Amino acid sequence: MNLDQHLIKLPLVTALLLTLAGCADFSGIAPQSKLLTPHALSASNQADATVFPQQHWWQAYGDTQLDDLIAQAIAHNPSLKIAQSRMLQAQAAASVADSALYPQVNAAAQSTRERLSANSIYPPPLGGSTVWMNSATVSASWQFDWFGKQHAALEAALGQVRAAQADTQAAQVVLAANVAQQYFSLARLQAQQQITKRMLQHGEQHEQLISQRAAAGLDNALVQHQSQAQVTQIQRDLAALDEQVAIARHALAVLTGAEPDATAQLTARLPLNIQADVPHAIPAELLGHRADVVAARWRVESELQSVHEAKAAFYPNINLTAFVGLEAIGLSQWLAADSRTLGAGPAISLPIFDAGRLRAQLQGRTAQTDVAIESYNTTVLNALREVADKLASGQALQTQLQAQTNTMTQLNAAYDLALARYRGGLSNYLVVLDADNAVLQQHSALxxxxARACDVHAGLMLALGGGYIEPQQSNKSADDKIAKVLK
Incomplete structure (x- = not known):
């Protein structure tokens, strides 16, 4: 029977094997978890798209130092490079899955010096002699993807690629926010350093005046010792601030991918005004503006495709193989026409009884899909909580800042009055120092x-996605596929 006759009978054999496929049944195995949706979460559909930050949202602070630090971090941070390497790894895995859809061609050649057995298939004089055994073949195979197994594997791999791409974007967004927040922390500590130094100067002046008054008999030793203790306390606080500034510098330098001393000369600044369009309610579009949510959704899609792949294993596996080459005993005839060898034919296999192995594999894939779905749901809930927390903190901070501004206004007026009374000879300079210290203490609170407002603002930009925009076509593709499977 020739190759054409084999190919004609192939559909008949396939039909017979499909009839036997009832022995391997995957019924009753499906994912149980459900994806959270904006409707189920009562997310607002009325939000203006302008509430979401731009890709380079930190430039709104107007600080070129911060811009440079974030650019350096994106270029050199090792953690971000790890995310980029994982994306390349996922792309390589997808290329491997894609190659399975096409014919595979291989070549092999072998030449072996061998002694042939005198009691085997070769009669004398070959039997018992030592000869060269030579072969050279080119083989090809093609696995027909009639039941979508290879395509499902490819889609699963592509889902992991898209998830890794979103993960890389999420890592970049988190890195930018972390650099901004660390920069504002350093700015706060350095500002507190300057305030504490001024308080130390006032304390030393206060101690000097009290010592003069004690020498003149106008104050006792108790007051003098208390004044000296205040100076040493301020010196202690200043030393603690010096330590915190050094640690903050080191942390910021490492975030940018540099050695700890790279920011030794950096003087950070807090922005005086933070302007941002923030939503009054959590927008439904948030789920497409958060790279981590998008990555989680693509992992759900990848796992669903893995379920399809596991189901396809219940169906026949059909391969077509062929080979052509040269085989000969001895070197002289190896390349002769009569040494040619060739063959071709189909191969069909179908699991009929496997003691539950395939069902167990499918159950494992569906369980992993449930894990991916619940991970997505957790990511969504955390995203909504982060936005809600930052909005609540931002509103509370605005009230606190207004109250603190009013307090500063009153204390500045008190200081001006104390200074005027001193210049008019109505009070001594100790009153002026006390009034100025009160201003410095409230300035420290301000x-x-x-700094807290800056930190919350950067956190809000991160919570709102940090400028990430998902390609709409991939967004719709994933959502449609997931909805079709889980409906």
């Missing part, structure tokens, strides 16, 4: 609130 610096903390401003």
């Amino acid at each position: 610096i903390d609130l401003l």
Whole structure:
């Protein structure tokens, strides 16, 4: 029977094997988890797209130092490079899966010096002699993807590629926010350093005046010792701030991918005004503006395709193979026409009884899909919580900043009055120092609130996606496929 006759009978054999496929049944095995949707979460559909930050949102602070630090971090941070390497790894795996859809061609050649057995298939004089055994073949094979197994594997791999791409974007967004927040932390500490130095100067002046008054008999030793203790306390606080500034510098330098001393001369600044369009409600579009949510959704799609791949294993596996080459005993006849060898034919296999192996594999894939779905749901809920937290913190901070500004206004007025009374000879300079210290203490509180506002703003930009925009075609593709399987 020739090759053409084999190919004519192939559909009949396939039909017979499909009839036997009932022995390997995957019924009753399906994912149980459900994806959270904006409707189920009561997310607002009325939000303006302008509430989402631009890709380079940090440039709104107007600080070129911060711009340079974030650019350096994106270029050199090792953690971001790890994410990029994982993306390349996923792309390579997808290329491997894609290659399975096409014919495979291989070549092999072998030449072996061998002694032939005198009691085997070769009669004398070959039997018992030592000869060269030579072969050279080119073989080809093609696995027909009639049941979508290879395509499902490819789609699963592509889902992992898209997830890795989104992960890389998420890592970049997180890195930019971390650099901004660390920069604002350093700015706060350095501002507190300057305030503490001024307080130390006032304390030393206060101690000097008290010592003069004690020498003149106008104050006792108790007051003098208390004044000296205040100076040493401020010196202690200043030393602690010096330590915190050094640690903050080191952390910022490492975020940018540099050695710890790279920011030794950096003087950070807090922005005086932070302007941002923030939503009054959590927008439904958030789920497409968060790279981590998008990555989680693509992992769900990848796992669903892996389920399809596992189901396809229940169906026949059909391969077509062929080979052509030269075989000869001895070197002289190896390349002769009569040494040619060739063959071709189909191969069909079907699991009929496997003691539950395929069902167990499918159950494992569906369980992994449920894990991916619940991971997606967790990511969505955390995203909504982060936005809600930052909005609540931002609103509370605005109230605190307004109250603190009013407090500063009153204390500045008190200081001006104390200075005027001193210049008019109505009070001594100790009153002026006390009034100025009160201003410095409240200025310190204002610096903390401003730094906190900057930190919350950067956190809000991160929570809103940090400028990430998912390609709409891939977004719709994933959502449609997931909805079709899970409906």
